[in-house]
Amino acid sequence: MNRTGAKRKNILLMQGNEAIVEGALAAGCRFFAGYPITPASEISEGMSIRLPQMDGTFIQMEDEIASIGAVIGASLAGVKSMTATSGPGFSLMQENIGFACMAEVPCVIVNVMRGGPSTGLPTHPSQGDVMQARWGTHGDHPIIVLAVSTVRDSFEITVEAFNLSEKYRVPVIILSDEAVAHTRETVTMPSPEEIKIIDRIKPEMPPEWYIPYEVTSTGVPPMAVFGEGYPYHITGLSHDVRGFPTQRPDETDELIRRLYRKITQGFHEIQKIKSFMMGDAEIAVIAYGSVTRSARQAVLDVRQLGIRAGLLQLVTLFPFPRESVETVLNQCRAVLVPEMNLGQISREVKRVNQKDTRVTTYNRVDGQLITPEEIYSQLIQMK
Amino acid sequence: MPEEITRLTHKYLRHDKKFPHIWCPGCGNGIVLGSLIRAIDRSGLHKDDVVLVSGIGCSGRMTVYADFNTLHTTHGRALTFATGIKLAKNSLHVIVIMGDGDATAIGGNHFIHAARRNMDLTAIIINNQIYGMTGGQQSPTTPYGSMTTTTPYGHIENAFSISELAMVAGASFVGRGTVFHVQLLDSLIERAIQKKGFSVVEILSNCHVQFGRRNKMGSPVKMMKWFQEHAVTMQKAKQMNTEDLEGNVTIGVLTDSDKPSYLEKYQLVQEQAKASLKK
Ligand SMILES: Cc1ncc(C[n+]2csc(CCOP(=O)(O)OP(=O)(O)O)c2C)c(N)n1
Numbered sequence: 001m002n003r004t005g006a007k008r009k010n011i012l013l014m015q016g017n018e019a020i021v022e023g024a025l026a027a028g029c030r031f032f033a034g035y036p037i038t039p040a041s042e043i044s045e046g047m048s049i050r051l052p053q054m055d056g057t058f059i060q061m062e063d064e065i066a067s068i069g070a071v072i073g074a075s076l077a078g079v080k081s082m083t084a085t086s087g088p089g090f091s092l093m094q095e096n097i098g099f100a101c102m103a104e105v106p107c108v109i110v111n112v113m114r115g116g117p118s119t120g121l122p123t124h125p126s127q128g129d130v131m132q133a134r135w136g137t138h139g140d141h142p143i144i145v146l147a148v149s150t151v152r153d154s155f156e157i158t159v160e161a162f163n164l165s166e167k168y169r170v171p172v173i174i175l176s177d178e179a180v181a182h183t184r185e186t187v188t189m190p191s192p193e194e195i196k197i198i199d200r201i202k203p204e205m206p207p208e209w210y211i212p213y214e215v216t217s218t219g220v221p222p223m224a225v226f227g228e229g230y231p232y233h234i235t236g237l238s239h240d241v242r243g244f245p246t247q248r249p250d251e252t253d254e255l256i257r258r259l260y261r262k263i264t265q266g267f268h269e270i271q272k273i274k275s276f277m278m279g280d281a282e283i284a285v286i287a288y289g290s291v292t293r294s295a296r297q298a299v300l301d302v303r304q305l306g307i308r309a310g311l312l313q314l315v316t317l318f319p320f321p322r323e324s325v326e327t328v329l330n331q332c333r334a335v336l337v338p339e340m341n342l343g344q345i346s347r348e349v350k351r352v353n354q355k356d357t358r359v360t361t362y363n364r365v366d367g368q369l370i371t372p373e374e375i376y377s378q379l380i381q382m383k
Numbered sequence: 384m385p386e387e388i389t390r391l392t393h394k395y396l397r398h399d400k401k402f403p404h405i406w407c408p409g410c411g412n413g414i415v416l417g418s419l420i421r422a423i424d425r426s427g428l429h430k431d432d433v434v435l436v437s438g439i440g441c442s443g444r445m446t447v448y449a450d451f452n453t454l455h456t457t458h459g460r461a462l463t464f465a466t467g468i469k470l471a472k473n474s475l476h477v478i479v480i481m482g483d484g485d486a487t488a489i490g491g492n493h494f495i496h497a498a499r500r501n502m503d504l505t506a507i508i509i510n511n512q513i514y515g516m517t518g519g520q521q522s523p524t525t526p527y528g529s530m531t532t533t534t535p536y537g538h539i540e541n542a543f544s545i546s547e548l549a550m551v552a553g554a555s556f557v558g559r560g561t562v563f564h565v566q567l568l569d570s571l572i573e574r575a576i577q578k579k580g581f582s583v584v585e586i587l588s589n590c591h592v593q594f595g596r597r598n599k600m601g602s603p604v605k606m607m608k609w610f611q612e613h614a615v616t617m618q619k620a621k622q623m624n625t626e627d628l629e630g631n632v633t634i635g636v637l638t639d640s641d642k643p644s645y646l647e648k649y650q651l652v653q654e655q656a657k658a659s660l661k662k
């Protein structure tokens with residue numbers, strides 16, 4: 001870890017990738033399996049140093065499929081677990097991510113986005129994997145996707161990702177990008193007492209009463225750990241409340257709907273957004289990831305001209321923060337959605353736009369960041 | 384020993400839950416399940432300290448029936464899940480059940496790397512030389528010339544030898560048996576479970592329905608006869624020349640060595656890492 005320039009002990013200069021490592025460790029992550037890929041490799045490297053110092057385990061697996069498999073296994077054995085990759089590796093992980101959704105295994109998957117498709121632009125940022133993060137694995141499935149925009153975010157949101165994953169027993173995807181991953185910023189690290197940590201709920205009833213996939217009021221059943229006296233069966237097949245394979249339509253329907261319901265019921269807690277100068281805004285930028293940094297600057301700059309602009313930063317991308325976006329669409333005349341892809345979140349914004357508010361898109365897919373000037377000139381045209 | 388069978392059945396099978404099983408009458412998978420249970424019982428392991436992990440295939444369904452911590456993973460990936468379990472909780476005994484397609488086609492990469500690492504797992508591979516569950520397509524262990532649903536003109540590829548693959552890749556214990564030689568099988572599995580590092584038991588098994596039927600061995604009895612006539616013990620094989628061995632399979636312990644396992648080495652890494660913090 002780079003600790004140069006730290007005046008007080010808890011102010012550190014670090015990269016986004018390093019902040020993800022620290023965030024994960026602070027959240028209680030003690031297992032990491034990964035496969036090297038630019039621009040995510042520093043997360044593996046950091047974990048390989050830090051985890052064994054804390055009696056945790058790092059392992060470099062033979063590929064990304066193996067990495068996510070090992071992460072799911074470790075989580076089932078009761079240890080908070082994470083993997084990190086970029087586009088090509090993220091594609092390989094999809095089948096097992098679906099397993100984690102179906103069997104309700106908490107785990108965190110970091111995707112430091114780079115230009116795609118295919119090998120694409122390994123060393124340039126992109127936001128091209130947003131829809132893959134939501135729909136990458138097959139079948140109807142709920143999932144949580146969070147986006148980081150700064151180094152500080154990378155720390156905090158990683159902690160949050162573990163908390164949500166444990167609480168809802170669902171894989172959480174963190175989308176970072178090459179720009180955030182490799183930018184160095186100073187971060188004031190919170191002390192351990194300041195960090196809120198949530199652990200999965202374990203069964204407390206006598207083992208013979210334990211029903212592993214019981215329908216509970218929250219939709220989240222308590223999760224037993226291997227070797228703690230609650231042996232049960234876990235499968236990616238459609239299963240009944242006891243975890244055994246079923247093809248019965250009623251049991252299958254109940255399962256898939258419960259997987260959705262647990263996320264819908266937690267929606268208000270899961271939905272995370274940050275508003276900037278939205279109070280009196282007439283036009284708004286809706287952005288996420290590293291684009292929000294340019295958007296903030298652009299909003300400040302156009303305000304100098306008397307244009308009442310604001311910014312809605314989406315931290316949670318999925319479940320899509322519909323309510324907050326609707327509020328902005330109702331409040332504003334026009335909305336700009338700048339993205340480093342050809343329009344993935346803008347499509348979601350348009351989907352929830354019931355009022356015919358003008359939604360303008362601004363897209364780059366050349367591996368370059370969207371600058372404050374570009375957003376500034378878009379906003380001027382919208383005034 | 385009917386009482387013994389009743390005791391084992393009651394102790395280790397989820398008999399009140401998910402039977403009857405899905406396997407065809409006479410399938411070798413049931414024999415392997417019996418052997419596995421006897422071996423675990425003889426090893427004296429506590430049921431809750433055992434995690435049985437399986438891939439996808441007919442063989443993969445074994446985890447439903449046995450009353451341990453059981454995990455039915457994705458096709459080919461069982462060893463990766465098992466690796467995570469073992470590294471996260473060292474006290475668990477992790478036993479992985481795979482089919483030949485599961486372990487050596489889609490999961491071939493994981494298999495050789497688990498062996499290379501000498502990961503502390505026991506891999507039991509039910510080699511029925513075919514894809515049973517999906518309806519009799521060729522697998523990496525299908526013998527040259529065989530008929531399968533995807534080799535309608537006869538198979539033109541050479542087969543993997545799973546045991547030899549495991550040996551050269553670095554497994555510390557490799558044994559091969561058949562579903563005909565059940566006592567040998569019991570002891571191979573028991574030894575594999577007790578071994579530290581990566582232990583492999585390859586079991587030649589009958590899928591008379593998908594493999595046998597298309598290759599002049601349409602009943603379990605015919606396939607058993609084949610195993611009986613073509614399996615040669617290691618002792619006997621040593622006295623035979625290569626020509627006589629042609630077309631036969633050797634059974635018994637193929638390798639048994641004591642080299643440091645992955646976990647032993649990683650524990651040293653942890654100590655080293657903690658010591659570096661104190662400096
Ligand atoms: C990714 C993926 N590809 C294909 C399948 C379909 N599939 C299920 S079982 C199987 C092969 C089974 O053969 P084997 O592993 O030898 O086990 P057996 O059924 O003979 O016990 C295949 C190809 C799958 N489930 N997942």
Ligand code: SF4
Binds near residue numbers: 410442589
């Ligand atoms: S198809 Fe073959 S492997 Fe599968 S249950 Fe039937 S006999 Fe056994």
